Ligand SMILES: Nc1ncnc2c1ncn2[C@@H]1O[C@H](COP(=O)(O)OP(=O)(O)OP(=O)(O)O)[C@@H](O)[C@H]1O
């Protein structure tokens with residue numbers, strides 16, 4: 001069951017119930033049925049039918065110790081985000097999955113007028129949860145939902161600062177819960193696939209200018225820049241820097257090291273794959289941060 005399948009099987013009562021449970025996310029581990037009844041104002045027989053249905057679809061989990069209560073699953077959180085984006089008129093339809101990252105799933109979305117969108121579901125710490133998926137406790141899952149929501153909020157904030165300043169990043173459209181919606185960059189390919197770029201120098205300049213805008217104008221460092229977080233349109237040689245939730249502020253003690261490392265990865269990749277002759281020190285001087293010789297090569301590439 002995925003979010004699209006789940007959405008097609010839900011009745012308006014089911015949404016009422018999910019929203020009512022979500023409302024108590026912070027205060028209740030399991031929301032007692034009486035509270036759901038009060039918040040949804042549904043007659044008991046309809047409420048029970050909905051709870052049964054939601055439980056079968058694995059959108060809620062039930063707990064019956066002293067009182068009977070319910071909580072949301074991660075799938076339900078996906079459903080709520082997509083449903084609310086649709087109600088707000090941002091998303092008309094959800095399409096194919098177009099990307100699976102370490103910490104996200106990215107889907108194609110269709111907005112009003114057929115505009116193509118990228119819908120990114122943040123999934124913080126997914127890898128560390130995979131092996132214990134069946135035994136996940138409430139605290140872990142709650143933490144997971146909140147962490148993923150925080151990650152989405154950070155990415156959205158960064159994009160909203162970067163995009164209007166001319167940085168080559170996807171245009172931010174909206175955010176709901178742990179989901180960030182941006183305009184789709186059509187025809188873009190991940191740089192790690194080494195596409196045949198018409199003018200690789202232009203692509204590299206796009207990236208370096210974005211790094212410069214981020215650092216000098218917004219005051220942030222990407223912190224996970226590599227060929228895995230750059231997408232390129234081979235025909236036009238335009239390059240975009242994606243995946244911003246882990247950015248650090250300029251004032252952060254590791255900011256300079258991260259900046260140098262980000263630039264090193266990109267420059268090295270363009271040199272190796274496309275033969276672009278450019279020196280790291282040149283770029284750093286331009287950013288006004290040269291002179292520092294402390295290197296930091298310990299990071300593994302952020303690939304899959
Ligand atoms: N706006 C966009 N336009 C086109 N494709 C996009 C867009 N946003 C994301 N993608 C696609 O989705 C993939 C994953 O996106 P992103 O890097 O943001 O997620 P991620 O989970 O953080 O990845 P990882 O953690 O593995 O680096 C990208 O490699 C890209 O192919």
Ligand SMILES: [Mg+2]
Pocket residue numbers: 101228229242243
């Ligand atoms: Mg990525």
